[in-house]
Amino acid sequence: MQTFPLSLVVMTYNEAHTIARCLDSVPFAAEKLVIDCGSTDDTVAIARACGARVIHQDWLGFGPQRNFAQAQAGHDWILALDADEYLSPALVDEMTAALPALLVSDKAAAWLRRSLIYMGAPMRWYRPAVGDRMARLYHRDRARWRDVRVHESLEFKGPATELKAPFYHLNNRSLLEKQLKVLRYSELKCLDWNDRGKPLRMWQSPWVFVLAFFKDYVLRLGLLDGWRGFAISQTAASYALYKRMRYFEMKHDPDSVATAATALRRHQLDR
Structure with missing residues (x-):
């Protein structure tokens, strides 16, 4: 598959059971970057086997850790995923079609739609779990994560586009x-x-x-x-x-x- 000047950035801590699926779901990213804060399982080894560059950073809090991560990326456009998230095949197709124009535009970000997998199956009706709208694809010079310990959100200046196909979140295994x-x-x-x-x-x-x-x-x-x-x-x-x-x-x-x-x-x- 064609790759684009885009960095997939994932923060990890003991995510051996999910990290490969996350990284492998983004075949078009020219760089896959994992910021690990001290995993004691096989997270780092698996990430490297999937072609990711791994950097250790002690935990700073969700917002500061994400801002540190984007500063380490090799490309200005960043796709931020959690280790328990992954793109659907439909979103891969939609993004590969949209990225050539997006990457040379003045857009600050793109809104993505996240669907929740809960107790082993996708939620069908619960509104926050069906098409939750999140800014996860962005230009790092036009956006920054809120500097908070938890419930961080991306703040950006400039226009944004929106993609329709979902990415998935495996909320918790139990x-x-x-x-x-x-x-x-x-x-x-x-x-x-x-x-x-x-x-x-x-x-x-x-x-x-x-x-x-x-x-x-x-x-x-x-x-x-x-x-x-x-x-x-x-x-x-x-x-x-x-x-x-x-x-x-x-x-x-x-x-x-x-x-x-x-x-x-x-x-x-x-x-």
Whole structure:
């Protein structure tokens, strides 16, 4: 397949089970770059076997790590994927047709559509999981990731185009892994809140779970995906409530920050 002056950039930590599929799904990238923060499994060896250049960087937080990664890329146009994401064959065809014009244009980015695979199958109705619109293809001189520990998003200046075919996200291989991710992301979000001095609004907490569940299960059509929709809505609502309770604890017991960091390291969840 023809290649284009484009860098596929992937951040990894113990992703041996997914990294090959991710890298192999982008056959048109002239460069495949993996930024690894200390994997203890075969991630690095597999990435190199797939033709990727691997750079080690201790974990900086999601936004800073992505900004570090794009600075290491050999090309200005970057496709950013997570290790548990991969392009569909339809998107490969669409991108190879669109890239010749896009790469010489004044566009800052391209919106891609992400579809979620949850509990072993694609979600069919739940709106955030069906065609989630994300800026993942961009020119690095016209865009930068928000400098936050978690829930980073790409900020760019200039016009953007949009591609229609999906790329896929294997959300988590089990609910256990999802719950562990909720704990880790909550801690990172609370640390960001703490840095900004976000005010406590615990009076909202009794309603947070109910309203978050209603939004995802009813308004976002989770109920049409059956028990999988119930599970994903419950997890989202629990995350919304738990991070507020954890932030309350963090403000009232500052020593809990160090205690939690020790626990996360013990369970290898500190990135």
